[in-house]
Amino acid sequence: ARSSLKVLVTGAAGQIGYAIVPMIARGVMLGPDQPVILHLLDIEPAAEALNGVKMELIDAAFPLLKGVIATTDPIEACMGVNIAVMVGGFPRKEGMERKDVMSKNVSIYKAQASALEKHAAEDCKVGKPLNSPVLVIANPANTNALILKEFAPSIPGKNITCLTRLDHNRALGQISESLDVQVCDVKNVIIWGNHSSTQYPDVNHATVQTSSGEKPVRELVSDDKWLNAEFITTVQQRGAAIIKARKLSSALSAASAACDHIRDWVLGTPEGTWVSMGVYSDGSYGIQPGLVYSFPVTCKKGKWSIVQGLKIDEFSRAKMDATAKELVEEKSLAYSCLN
Numbered sequence: 001a002r003s004s005l006k007v008l009v010t011g012a013a014g015q016i017g018y019a020i021v022p023m024i025a026r027g028v029m030l031g032p033d034q035p036v037i038l039h040l041l042d043i044e045p046a047a048e049a050l051n052g053v054k055m056e057l058i059d060a061a062f063p064l065l066k067g068v069i070a071t072t073d074p075i076e077a078c079m080g081v082n083i084a085v086m087v088g089g090f091p092r093k094e095g096m097e098r099k100d101v102m103s104k105n106v107s108i109y110k111a112q113a114s115a116l117e118k119h120a121a122e123d124c125k126v127g128k129p130l131n132s133p134v135l136v137i138a139n140p141a142n143t144n145a146l147i148l149k150e151f152a153p154s155i156p157g158k159n160i161t162c163l164t165r166l167d168h169n170r171a172l173g174q175i176s177e178s179l180d181v182q183v184c185d186v187k188n189v190i191i192w193g194n195h196s197s198t199q200y201p202d203v204n205h206a207t208v209q210t211s212s213g214e215k216p217v218r219e220l221v222s223d224d225k226w227l228n229a230e231f232i233t234t235v236q237q238r239g240a241a242i243i244k245a246r247k248l249s250s251a252l253s254a255a256s257a258a259c260d261h262i263r264d265w266v267l268g269t270p271e272g273t274w275v276s277m278g279v280y281s282d283g284s285y286g287i288q289p290g291l292v293y294s295f296p297v298t299c300k301k302g303k304w305s306i307v308q309g310l311k312i313d314e315f316s317r318a319k320m321d322a323t324a325k326e327l328v329e330e331k332s333l334a335y336s337c338l339n
């Protein structure tokens, strides 16, 4: 039998935590043959609720679930983990300045960087056997991931990513709804940049599988105005629209996207398909190195690589640069909060 992988979920007593732990325990993240042990971390005020989640996981009797640790101690939570899903964070409350939220969150990520670096499984540090993924979901996701990377220097930068797959999936969903085609037939949209309202959802390379072969989205959607305006803002503002409707932020779609992100990273993307991931920029597409920026990537054997050589028009260039500029500002704000 395969040995179990230890999966850390921080903020596990929260909304996304509640949605994602059963998905992981059912094999949605790592496949139906991979046993898992869940390491659940939250903070003291949520300790009782966290224990309730553990009780429900026991009650669900998941065959793949080989153990649950529920703790408020970051060291115990990080001990020996192979995969880390960082959902825990401080929410923006009424009346809080952007800087206050940033300050709370980057401090959390700085502290957890050391716990992870010191106590995660050896393979988390040397990139074996699964390249030991670390996925940051908590907002500001790109900048939290950057702080985690910079304060955990012995974890390879390639192992630390942030979630923009939800935005990617939202873009697929909008195209599928608008063309009345199955979402599984739409592929290769791109989310560039920050997981914020400056992100750029790009359909210039996206295609749809039709009965007469693969067709570019640009050819099928005759309404350029929709693609260049409403489509983009709908994807950018979708998080806010969900909050308005549910009075709570996206949780099931975020949890599902997180499983997609890790699964494709570990098990590989299908031939001819790319996905969007927030990764440490190597300067591709003129995006300054040293930012965690969402790019189109393909994955193979636990390693992601940025898709190269896509043609970028002027419209896209301006939007890609605007979201990069916001990330530069966030980075300097984050460092000013830490100093």
Ligand code: NAI
Pocket (backbone or CB within 6 Å): 010, 011, 012, 013, 014, 015, 016, 017, 041, 042, 043, 046, 087, 088, 089, 090, 091, 108, 136, 137, 138, 139, 140, 141, 163, 164, 166, 167, 195, 249, 250, 251, 254
């Ligand atoms: P939530 O508020 O329901 O849960 C967050 C949990 O984190 C709480 O249980 C809280 O006690 C815990 N927490 C706070 N500080 C912690 C610490 N230092 N260590 C461990 N746990 C800690 O929030 P929800 O809805 O689950 O969202 C979580 C985060 O994900 C938020 O920052 C949200 O903005 C972000 N998000 C990101 C998305 C993305 O696509 N990247 C999509 C949706 C949400």
